[in-house]
Amino acid sequence: MSSLATAVTIRLNWAFVRSGDQLDWRRAAACADLPQRYVFTRDLSEAEIVLRACNRCPVREECEAVVDPAHTWFDGVSGGRLWRNGREVKRTER
16 A cells, blocks of 8 residues: 555544544544644654643543554554654654
8 A cells, every 4th residue: 555545544544533432532632623734744843743732642542552553654643653654753852
């Protein structure tokens, strides 16, 4: 599957997660009201606002379990980490 097809699939899955009654945890996510552009970015500087929200998020574990970034070639923020093609993007100390 291409990166574009994977990104589209993940975005569709994320939209399903937002609307599913079974997955009410998503409404409690600290990033729920942030623009999706920042949640699904591949760029660390754009992801910073979401990563800061993750620090206070009560559903970090659920987020990573549902998104399963390492197995879905996910691009974006999940579970308090930025992912690019299913690999964690390491943050450098400033």
